[in-house]
Amino acid sequence: MGVVLWLPLGTSVLAATVSLRVPRVARLAGIAVSVVVLGTGLALGAAALDHRVVSAAGGLLRADALSAFMLVVIGAVGLTATWGGLQARSAPGPAALLSAFLGAMSLAVLADNLGVLWVAVEGTTIATAFLVGQHRTRASLEAAWKYVVLGSVGVAIAFLGIVLVYAATRASGTPTLSWVDLVTHPALLDPAVLKLGAALAVLGFATKAGLAPMHSWLPDAHSQAPAPVSGLMSGVLLSVAFYAILRIQAVANPVLGPGLLRGMLAVAGLLSLAVAAALLLRQRDYKRMLAYSSIEHMGLLALGAAAGGPLALTAVLLHMLGHGLAKSSLFVVSGRLLAVEQSTAVADIRGLLARRPGLAVPWLAGTAALLGLPPFSLFFSEVGIVVGAWTAGLQVVTAVALGLLLVAFAALVRLTATMTLGAGSRGGPAAEPDRSAHGPWLPLALALAVVAVIALLSGPFGTLLRQAAAVLGGAS
Amino acid sequence: MAANVYAQLVGLAAGVLLLTGVLLVWRRSLAASVRLLSVQGAALGALVAVIGVQHREAGLLAVAGLVVLLKAAVLPVLVGRSVPADAGREESPRLNPTAALIAAAVLTVVAYLVSRPIVGSSPDPAVRAVPVALALTLLGFLLLVGRRHALAQLVGFLVLDNGIAAVAFMTAGGLPLVVELGASLDVLLVVLILQVFSARMRVKFGALDLDELTELRD
Numbered sequence: 001m002g003v004v005l006w007l008p009l010g011t012s013v014l015a016a017t018v019s020l021r022v023p024r025v026a027r028l029a030g031i032a033v034s035v036v037v038l039g040t041g042l043a044l045g046a047a048a049l050d051h052r053v054v055s056a057a058g059g060l061l062r063a064d065a066l067s068a069f070m071l072v073v074i075g076a077v078g079l080t081a082t083w084g085g086l087q088a089r090s091a092p093g094p095a096a097l098l099s100a101f102l103g104a105m106s107l108a109v110l111a112d113n114l115g116v117l118w119v120a121v122e123g124t125t126i127a128t129a130f131l132v133g134q135h136r137t138r139a140s141l142e143a144a145w146k147y148v149v150l151g152s153v154g155v156a157i158a159f160l161g162i163v164l165v166y167a168a169t170r171a172s173g174t175p176t177l178s179w180v181d182l183v184t185h186p187a188l189l190d191p192a193v194l195k196l197g198a199a200l201a202v203l204g205f206a207t208k209a210g211l212a213p214m215h216s217w218l219p220d221a222h223s224q225a226p227a228p229v230s231g232l233m234s235g236v237l238l239s240v241a242f243y244a245i246l247r248i249q250a251v252a253n254p255v256l257g258p259g260l261l262r263g264m265l266a267v268a269g270l271l272s273l274a275v276a277a278a279l280l281l282r283q284r285d286y287k288r289m290l291a292y293s294s295i296e297h298m299g300l301l302a303l304g305a306a307a308g309g310p311l312a313l314t315a316v317l318l319h320m321l322g323h324g325l326a327k328s329s330l331f332v333v334s335g336r337l338l339a340v341e342q343s344t345a346v347a348d349i350r351g352l353l354a355r356r357p358g359l360a361v362p363w364l365a366g367t368a369a370l371l372g373l374p375p376f377s378l379f380f381s382e383v384g385i386v387v388g389a390w391t392a393g394l395q396v397v398t399a400v401a402l403g404l405l406l407v408a409f410a411a412l413v414r415l416t417a418t419m420t421l422g423a424g425s426r427g428g429p430a431a432e433p434d435r436s437a438h439g440p441w442l443p444l445a446l447a448l449a450v451v452a453v454i455a456l457l458s459g460p461f462g463t464l465l466r467q468a469a470a471v472l473g474g475a476s
Numbered sequence: 477m478a479a480n481v482y483a484q485l486v487g488l489a490a491g492v493l494l495l496t497g498v499l500l501v502w503r504r505s506l507a508a509s510v511r512l513l514s515v516q517g518a519a520l521g522a523l524v525a526v527i528g529v530q531h532r533e534a535g536l537l538a539v540a541g542l543v544v545l546l547k548a549a550v551l552p553v554l555v556g557r558s559v560p561a562d563a564g565r566e567e568s569p570r571l572n573p574t575a576a577l578i579a580a581a582v583l584t585v586v587a588y589l590v591s592r593p594i595v596g597s598s599p600d601p602a603v604r605a606v607p608v609a610l611a612l613t614l615l616g617f618l619l620l621v622g623r624r625h626a627l628a629q630l631v632g633f634l635v636l637d638n639g640i641a642a643v644a645f646m647t648a649g650g651l652p653l654v655v656e657l658g659a660s661l662d663v664l665l666v667v668l669i670l671q672v673f674s675a676r677m678r679v680k681f682g683a684l685d686l687d688e689l690t691e692l693r694d
Contacts, residue, residue, distance in 0.1 A: 115655030
């Protein structure tokens, strides 16, 4: 079974090579890798339900329930973004980088070694750097420079943290970065060194996860990248970085107690919600609007992680999936909007529902999911996070967070209403409404349908979620 | 190796690391920065070799060779290649040299305070030198925020990376080889990418002054 772990990595290398050699098929590379990642994730999830943990490469790669779940998220969001963003033709270079990007994220969640996890997360920065700077305009160059410098420096802080975690194990005689060893032998860790290491590692990965106050690169990079790449970065890369925080928290909490990281994450979560709410209120650009909404949702995840416990952690994982699918669908639609309207300004897009129902309907459905309206799963995961945080003793933090969420909700509703409602044409004769979806509609429909029903399903999916949360110490 | 020779050699290498770090903060010329970076890389390699000989680990000696090759030769050459012959002599940093040196002194003191739990009561001279490595990391940050020139920021990033690598070697004799190799490859690729971007910036903006990056804001 161990060979299954190599599948996503091997496919990504193969797809990158093939798309460089045979440019004709380059446009399909991302879809192929996503399908394999999703399939592997489902297979590993099934194995995890049987309480089998698959490992390979002498224990460097290992898939427990959490890794399997994250792989499903990467595959599902990847499929939405790459299939929805399918072009008639794609340059080989970007297609190869996209495959490498998906492969690096898969490696990050499959690695049972904090060092390899770090190398993979840094690899995602490398793979996406040229994708962000693809348009070669002043703005995209600026976004790419900030992205690479801030991303690398942030992740370098995380590296320092991981080095110190490694140093914390040296007293045990067998220094290790293996996640399993660190969790199963907490007594071997030197608490004083681990404290410094865990704090730095969480700080560093929080930069990559776009948590305030280290978020300044995010709106620039996510608004300048081509739409499918933005969808992947916003929808799943942030979650992969957040996954690293969750793993480190699971190592640190048994030794240090939950206080230190709870404080850090609660502050980062509240700051992220505040920044997102403030900037959503006066946002004029719909791609940046989506980027700030990602900061808002990462803030919610941080709040859930700060709370800990089975309810909040299960909700955090469900929220990653729901947010990823909704956000990547919206970014795909935003790419189509930009292509037909030639503008990313909210003010230039009026009466979309009357003029272009083919784009307005998925946009409205995606926004409804993002706002957390039932039956979409984000409603249930947000309730889970809020209740979890409240019962964990974070009442004040939760109350402030609810207020900020309300502001962000109102701002997002106002911007969406500006874009979609109203008369189609100003004064002139009403043109025939454009019902075309300007691209494949099936991936968007599938993604949003999954978000709508996933929280209502229990059965194997619910068991997998609970097991994944139990891996993080939220045993029920 | 006799214990006091080992302690002296570790102290010497750590001293060179800190000295080059402070000189990098002080000097404005990019060409000089690149030479200092190369010396710093060599000192880091020497440190790894000394630790390797003391602990009789052949693997660490190979890693030392890799460190010298990458950090004393390849990376400085890569950065130096794009330093223009005429321009960049006198870039104007955000901090003047006096303020920068005072900041460097403060950061070094901070590094000593922060690293007390790591040093603990360890008798190993390498572990006792960890504050120097942390100071180097902080100096890298100072260079990153204190400079306007794109290549000077790149130098700052490499100093930061040298500092973190020094912490790894001093505390635990380096990380597992897989991680070490992966991390080196990542740093090399990041430097290459930033080089390509700085070349594009020179074409688009006509300069490498990062204060020109003002297009994207809310």
